[in-house]
Amino acid sequence: MSENNPTFVLSPGPHLHTEESTSKIMWWVNGSLAPAVLWGVFVFGFNAALVVLASIAGAVLTEFASQKALGRRPTLTDGSAVCTGLLLALTVNPNLPAWQAFLGAMFAIGLGKMIFGGLGFNLFNPALLGRAFLMATFPLNMTSGWAMPRPWFGAPLDAVTTATPLAVLKEQGIEAAVQLVTSPAGLWNALALGFRPGSIGEVSLVLVALGGGILLARRIITLAIPLSVLAGVALSTLHTGVPLLHLMSGGLWIGAFYMATDYVTSPSTTRAQIAFGLLIGLLTGIIRVYGGYPEGICYAILIANAMAPALDLWFRPRRAAIAGSPS
Amino acid sequence: MSELVQIDGAPRPKADPKVVAGIAMNLVLVCAVSAIVLGGVYVGTERYQREARLAGERAAVSGMLALGADAQVTEVRQYLDPAKREVRYLAKQYGDESAPTRTLVFGLDGSLREAEAAPAGAAEPTGLEELGRLFVAKQGGALAGFVLEGESRGYKNRIRFFVALDSSLAVLGVRVLEHEEDPGLGAEIATPVFRAQFTGRTPDEIAALGVTRDPMPEDWHAALAAYASSTGGEAPADWRSLLERERTKPIYAVTGATISSRALTRGVKGTVDHFRRRWALLAPRLEGEGASR
Amino acid sequence: MSETTERPPGALQLLFNGIVSENPVFRLALSLCPAVAVTTTVANGFILGVAVLAVQVLSSLTVAIARGVIHPRVRIPVYTIIIAVWVSAIDMALAAFVPALYAQVGLYIKLIVAFAIIISRLEVFASRQPLVPSFWDAVGMGLGFMIALMVIGALREVLGAGSFFGIVLFKTKPLLFFALPAGGFFSIALLMAFFNALERKLTGGTAKPAAGGHHG
Numbered sequence: 032m033s034e035n036n037p038t039f040v041l042s043p044g045p046h047l048h049t050e051e052s053t054s055k056i057m058w059w060v061n062g063s064l065a066p067a068v069l070w071g072v073f074v075f076g077f078n079a080a081l082v083v084l085a086s087i088a089g090a091v092l093t094e095f096a097s098q099k100a101l102g103r104r105p106t107l108t109d110g111s112a113v114c115t116g117l118l119l120a121l122t123v124n125p126n127l128p129a130w131q132a133f134l135g136a137m138f139a140i141g142l143g144k145m146i147f148g149g150l151g152f153n154l155f156n157p158a159l160l161g162r163a164f165l166m167a168t169f170p171l172n173m174t175s176g177w178a179m180p181r182p183w184f185g186a187p188l189d190a191v192t193t194a195t196p197l198a199v200l201k202e203q204g205i206e207a208a209v210q211l212v213t214s215p216a217g218l219w220n221a222l223a224l225g226f227r228p229g230s231i232g233e234v235s236l237v238l239v240a241l242g243g244g245i246l247l248a249r250r251i252i253t254l255a256i257p258l259s260v261l262a263g264v265a266l267s268t269l270h271t272g273v274p275l276l277h278l279m280s281g282g283l284w285i286g287a288f289y290m291a292t293d294y295v296t297s298p299s300t301t302r303a304q305i306a307f308g309l310l311i312g313l314l315t316g317i318i319r320v321y322g323g324y325p326e327g328i329c330y331a332i333l334i335a336n337a338m339a340p341a342l343d344l345w346f347r348p349r350r351a352a353i354a355g356s357p358s
Numbered sequence: 359m360s361e362l363v364q365i366d367g368a369p370r371p372k373a374d375p376k377v378v379a380g381i382a383m384n385l386v387l388v389c390a391v392s393a394i395v396l397g398g399v400y401v402g403t404e405r406y407q408r409e410a411r412l413a414g415e416r417a418a419v420s421g422m423l424a425l426g427a428d429a430q431v432t433e434v435r436q437y438l439d440p441a442k443r444e445v446r447y448l449a450k451q452y453g454d455e456s457a458p459t460r461t462l463v464f465g466l467d468g469s470l471r472e473a474e475a476a477p478a479g480a481a482e483p484t485g486l487e488e489l490g491r492l493f494v495a496k497q498g499g500a501l502a503g504f505v506l507e508g509e510s511r512g513y514k515n516r517i518r519f520f521v522a523l524d525s526s527l528a529v530l531g532v533r534v535l536e537h538e539e540d541p542g543l544g545a546e547i548a549t550p551v552f553r554a555q556f557t558g559r560t561p562d563e564i565a566a567l568g569v570t571r572d573p574m575p576e577d578w579h580a581a582l583a584a585y586a587s588s589t590g591g592e593a594p595a596d597w598r599s600l601l602e603r604e605r606t607k608p609i610y611a612v613t614g615a616t617i618s619s620r621a622l623t624r625g626v627k628g629t630v631d632h633f634r635r636r637w638a639l640l641a642p643r644l645e646g647e648g649a650s651r
Numbered sequence: 652m653s654e655t656t657e658r659p660p661g662a663l664q665l666l667f668n669g670i671v672s673e674n675p676v677f678r679l680a681l682s683l684c685p686a687v688a689v690t691t692t693v694a695n696g697f698i699l700g701v702a703v704l705a706v707q708v709l710s711s712l713t714v715a716i717a718r719g720v721i722h723p724r725v726r727i728p729v730y731t732i733i734i735a736v737w738v739s740a741i742d743m744a745l746a747a748f749v750p751a752l753y754a755q756v757g758l759y760i761k762l763i764v765a766f767a768i769i770i771s772r773l774e775v776f777a778s779r780q781p782l783v784p785s786f787w788d789a790v791g792m793g794l795g796f797m798i799a800l801m802v803i804g805a806l807r808e809v810l811g812a813g814s815f816f817g818i819v820l821f822k823t824k825p826l827l828f829f830a831l832p833a834g835g836f837f838s839i840a841l842l843m844a845f846f847n848a849l850e851r852k853l854t855g856g857t858a859k860p861a862a863g864g865h866h867g
Contacts (some may be wrong), residue, residue: 168827386724392732414750540688541698
């Protein structure tokens with residue numbers, strides 16, 4: 032690999048989108064995230080905007096600084112650093128201090144991506160590494176002090192803090208979770224439009240799905256991974272009696288559409304992608320139901336990232352195998 | 359059986375008996391020298407080690423209960439006899455080898471089976487399962503408190519600890535005597551702040567005690583630190599007011615060492631719970647001459 | 652250093668070797684487990700470092716003396732026994748004569764039996780060299796290990812706990828991440844990268860990077 036030319040390297044295998052340039056794809060991804068981001072900022076207010084800006088700034092500046100330091104060609108315009116910053120911001124508490132979001136983005140880009148050699152060489156999804164770092168470093172700020180959203184410029188913000196539906200589900204049971212979700216605006220409004228506590232980007236399923244739809248329409252992603260992630264979650268939470276609550280809450284959809292589908296860290300053949308998605312879904316359900324954390328999608332994707340090369344190997348197309356080889 | 363082969367598939371050469379004997383002799387020699395060295399060190403240090411341990415234990419017992427010089431401590435050894443389904447209690451004055459021993463035997467159903475006073479120097483029971491010891495302290499004729507010895511399986515090896523209770527059986531303190539948890543991680547369970555979390559809880563609250571991975575609230579941490587560093591006298595007011603809020607909450611696990619935190623908590627719970635049931639049986643019997651003398 | 656036919660290196664060179672150019676943690680990547688597990692504070696790193704230094708020196712001296720009588724086919728088990736004997740003897744002696752100190756360091760002593768760094772120095776050096784160079788090699792390696800642990804401990808204590816050698820620098824824990832095991836891995840990796848980069852700069856890019864992973 033030539034160090035001065037960090038091109039976007041696709042793994043071998045059938046791919047739908049080799050004709051798209053990296054930067055074009057990235058800016059489409061960023062654009063499709065815009066509605067969810069704007070809505071998150073709108074319902075959570077000023078600090079959410081600060082978090083988004085700090086996270087993007089942290090990502091972009093770290094990428095720029097490390098490329099300068101290593102004497103590489105700056106690749107800021109390809110939009111991938113912005114994308115990492117945006118995705119990280121979407122997965123954090125809107126009340127997180129902005130400097131912590133900045134630090135998380137620095138970690139995501141610096142130790143999640145640049146240290147592996149830049150875009151295309153990272154093993155793990157940088158934004159999720161950033162989130163895992165923030166969870167470990169600032170557990171209090173990341174997991175408490177959630178705000179019940181209300182539109183900006185609406186009723187004055189009182190400092191009502193509450194837990195997320197998944198946390199309530201974990202600690203207080205099904206009824207309390209349903210109560211929390213349905214009380215302010217009704218179940219449908221809560222889950223679809225985002226009138227419930229949560230991280231900046233996870234509140235409105237409709238807008239995340241809209242963004243995912245744009246990516247699908249542009250053929251930037253395929254349905255294989257997102258659908259199998261959702262199927263995996265449904266399977267592993269069926270026995271709890273509330274698979275719908277699990278399916279429609281948390282950062283699941285952002286994870287399924289935007290993070291699990293990251294080209295660099297996911298397998299490239301369809302069969303491997305389905306296995307990858309199911310693995311993520313099952314792990315998410317297992318962590319949510321049996322694990323220590325209310326939300327599991329972040330760690331599930333990171334674990335599956337580590338499995339991606341193996342999945343590609345196990346599920347590689349038959350014709351690629353040499354007859355009689357021990358595989 | 360196939361021939362033994364080398365790792366690369368080549369046939370393994372026949373072992374020369376002389377070489378084998380040489381290697382065996384060599385290993386035997388090394389092991390024998392090592393055994394002699396270790397045995398010598400053990401014989402030379404064992405007595406001091408036991409004395410050091412006993413001194414540490416005595417300091418722990420009187421320190422945890424804040425006993426004065428005139429306090430009387432009865433050491434009760436507990437043995438389980440699974441075959442006869444009974445528990446033997448051997449009580450004698452703590453630290454006095456020449457004191458007479460008083461034996462009490464209860465069936466597992468709680469019935470008194472045997473009570474006798476044995477002369478000093480009576481043989482310890484053998485072949486029985488040893489349960490933790492307990493210490494009953496009296497000061498000025500009144501019950502000053504208890505120290506219970508407990509054990510729990512930690513991350514690597516057993517954790518041995520003392521739990522001190524006041525006369526109403528509320529926890530006065532927990533002290534970890536021996537453990538092999540990882541320094542910097544599990545070993546943090548032996549720090550004063552972590553241990554202080556148990557202090558002040560009643561037996562009912564201990565019985566319901568859980569462990570959480572949630573971070574400890576800052577104010578509670580500060581109060582525990584203040585409590586842990588306060589020497590004697592009144593407990594800090596902050597700590598007492600926050601205890602009312604926290605006493606029904608779970609123990610906050612050491613970050614990154616949930617297993618060790620759970621192990622100690624489980625041990626304390628089990629020890630206190632067992633003692634509560636046994637004390638109901640023991641109390642009236644120990645009031646006799648054997649303990650109060 | 653193939654066999655004793657070569658003149659063994661001098662004391663200063665052996666010390667420099669152990670502390671800098673073949674630092675057990677940063678250059679040889681040996682005994683990374685304890686380097687991660689124990690280095691949450693500088694003091695932890697220091698205590699473990701002293702214990703390793705003692706066991707390394709005693710074991711190396713024993714092997715250097717006894718190398719004539721150890722059968723080469725069973726040398727590894729014999730080394731293991733020698734290390735275990737020293738560790739157990741030190742453990743028992745400390746417990747008996749300095750119980751207060753033992754309460755502080757007892758945990759660390761027992762960890763040492765399985766350290767890769769000690770047995771590797773026995774195999775690579777003490778089994779082929781006379782007493783005096785073996786002593787200096789052991790001292791150098793022990794010091795190198797101790798210094799490495801203290802550097803890692805300093806980074807993690809300052810960032811993770813907000814203190815240095817127990818002295819509180821910040822009221823809050825700045826980056827709790829570094830106090831956790833995962834932070835330990837990152838600290839070592841970052842420091843290793845830093846020392847590799849430093850060496851490359853000093854030697855003009857000719858130095859080999861640290862060899863990768865050896866468990867223990």
